[in-house]
Amino acid sequence: MQRIFNLACGSFYALGAYAGVSAVGWYVGAGGPPALFIVPLVLAGLAVGAVGFVVERGLLRFVYDRDETFQLLMTFAIVLVMEDAIRMTWGTAPRSTAGLYLAYGQIRVLGATAPVYNLIVILASLAIALAIGWLLTRTAFGRIIRATADNRDMAEALGIDMRRVYAKVFTLGTMLGTLGGALVIPATAAMSEMGIELIVEAFAVVVIGGLGSMRGAFVGALAVGILRAIAISVYPELEMLLIYLIVIAVLVVRPRGLFGAAEA
Amino acid sequence: MTSIPRSRRQFLKLLGAGAGAAAAARLDGPPVSAQATGPVKIGVLTIRAGVAAPVGAAGLRGTEWWAERTNKAGGILGRQIQLVVEEESNPKDTVERYRKLILQDQVEAVLGGISTGVTLALGPVAEDLGTPWLSWDGTTQKGVEETMPNPKWAFKSVDNEVEAIVAGILTPKYFKGIKTVAGIGNDYSYGHDCWESYQAVLKRYIPDVKFVLELFPKLGVTDFTSHIAAIQQSKADLLMCSFWSGDATIIMKQAAAVGLFKTMKGVFTTAGGVHDSLKKEFTPEGLLLGYNTMYFDDPKASPLLKQFVREYKAKYNEYPPYECDHAFFNAESYKVAVEKAAGSSKKWPEKAQVVKALEGLEIESLSGKRSWREDHVQMCNFYQGITTHKNAYDFVTINPIETISTKQAMKPAGTKLFDWIAGWKV
Secondary structure: OOOOOOOOHHHHHHHHHHHHHHHHHHHHHOOOOHHHOHHHHHHHHHHHHHHHHHHHHHOHHHOOOOOHHHHHHHHHHHHHHHHHHHHHHHOOOOEOOHHHHHOOOEEEEOOEEEEHHHHHHHHHHHHHHHHHHHHHHHOHHHHHHHHHHHOHHHHHHOOOOHHHHHHHHHHHHHHHHHHHHHHHHHHOOEOOOHHHHHHHHHHHHHHHHOOOOHHHHHHHHHHHHHHHHHHHHHOHHHHHHHHHHHHHHHHHHOOOOOOOOOOO | OOHHHHHHHHHHHHHHHHOOHHHHHHHOOOOOOOOOOOOEEEEEEEOOOOOOHHHHHHHHHHHHHHHHHHHHOOOEOOEOEEEEEEEOOOHHHHHHHHHHHHHHOOOOEEEEOOOHHHHHHHHHHHHHHOOOEEOOOOOOEEOOEEOOOOOOOEEEOOOOOHHHHHHHHHHHHHOOOOOEEEEEOOOOHHHHHHHHHHHHHHHHHOOOOEEEEEEOOOOOOOOOHHHHHHHHHHOOOEEEEOOOOHHHHHHHHHHHHOOHHHHOEEEEOOHHHHHHHOEOOOOOOOOEEEOOOOOOOOOOOOHHHHHHHHHHHHHHOOOOOOHHHHHHHHHHHHHHHHHHHHHHHOOOOOHHHHHHHHOOOEEEEOOEEEEEOOOOEEEOEEEEEEEEOOOOOOEOEEEEEEEEEHHHHOOOOOOOHHHHHHOOOO
16 A cells, blocks of 8 residues: 555564564463463564554655655665664574464364464464455445555545554554564574565565455465475475466566556 | 784785785795784684574684683683684675684684585685684585695584484484485585485495485475475385474474374484474474584583583573584684694794694593594584483483494595495495
8 A cells, every 4th residue: 555565574574473482481481371372472463563653654654755766775774674683682593482382282184183273373364364354345444545555645635644544554564464473483483584584475475466455465375375385295396486487477477466456 | 023014914915815826926925923922812703693693602602611711721821812703694705804804803813614605715715814714613515525625724624414424324223114214404505415415324224215205495494384294295204304403493393283203203413403492392202313513411521511511501591502512622722732832932833833733633622522633624523312301401302322423424534425435334
């Protein structure tokens, strides 16, 4: 909506991951029951999303009307600054939530064993996707967002305060990133460069799905995830290559992506 | 009074960085005699960012512990040690910082170097600048073959693939009846070299073993769910994994989540580098786990190692990994070589005398006796063993502990790795 290509989304994800590790660490240290660790995890993920407000008001608003190159440079600078800030705060060693990943046990589905936590994350992702869908299509705020995305000048002419909308939308987006980072952390470990790793994949997702499309992002993410998994099982050498081949194919055949809006 | 010619010489060296024959001839002259009073500056190169940053931190901590201890005991030949720390990053920038250490900071020696991608580039520069360089963990190998068989100034780490070879030797001893093996390693030289060396060794012991799957995710990946699914699908008897950073912890956790090691044996050649993150909750007993060249919990540990582990834990609230030992050995061997070269004169020796004294030198390091082979490669012991939960920690340790020397598991100077393995009597 803001027509900003935000490289810093990966950094927000990393920030959420580290905040999640710390919150869970304090929680366990304070004697909280392990089964409820997801509560401090989610709260921490949401809380650090507030950094989005600071970034939007403090930095991004100055580059909205600038060339895209400025926006890329600005958000890349944020990536570098946040990576170092994370390193200064949490150190360089990977951080993890020890064995809490298995706190909810495992289940067997169709002969395969899966940790219940993974199912919780999948359900949480679906719930978030539905909530966003509801927000965009069924609420007044959602209509304003869509109107602004379609035609910023017209929306502004109709009396919508762009500053507030931008700040809210960007903070909300940041919260989704930080929450995602927090939710993923029990299954993995937080590393300061995890943000940059994510950007590359996120880029493939939005190219395949289509820039600026929620549905596209959803389908693109599923496609990238599933294709990578299949590639690893069938022909591991293709794992990364396959994604980029598809990105190239999409760029050549359908540059706006699967669900992207046609150029005006 | 030596300051003017020194800086002129340095200026010429800088000019000659791209190196003409004339400059090379000038550099062949004897090194300028060292300033023999005041503190002795020693350069340290260490990784501070990225996945290898914890390794760099451990190396630096080991060096700092050594410097503090040595300074308390009177320094080297009465001179206090002053460490000048620079960052190891990519080869180009690290070479520049290496030059800075020698030409601007005028260090007597440089310690450190972790990534072979970097140290491969540092080797020739070290030879050119004529100052002893002792590498913690980096070699001058291209793949598994040596590129600098006869260095004068460069002292290199153990060959990269040794821990995979040690694991290959121990696999048939602990896991009888293995017929199929899957492998996973990082997609760069170390991962591929370890896998190839492990296969070559295992084939010698189990000629009909089949290698059914190889996976090389890139360094820094944090989700191995799909890789683990592929490993499960391969139905291999054993998984060999050469991960050494946070990814070792992650794959262990994600493997536990699907019960991978309930049906499969596991060999983690290098995961001892992150040993205290391998929590009991998700790291099973019965895996073969490698600790590289130092095992912090060795019941036969020397008083030196016990003291180090105690003080390291008190200071950093962690148990030290192997890189501390590489670093301590480098520093301590340099000190002993300086003292040996000085002899009874107690005068600070020329750099060339120090490197001569280093050749073949054996000293007491944290992990026990370690030495420099005549061709400037580290000789030491490797520690691997079977994971156990029977300890006082919240992470796994090993019991029994196997100790295998580089005399057995590292290719001798001047040999080709795979020819050497093919020639083993097993």
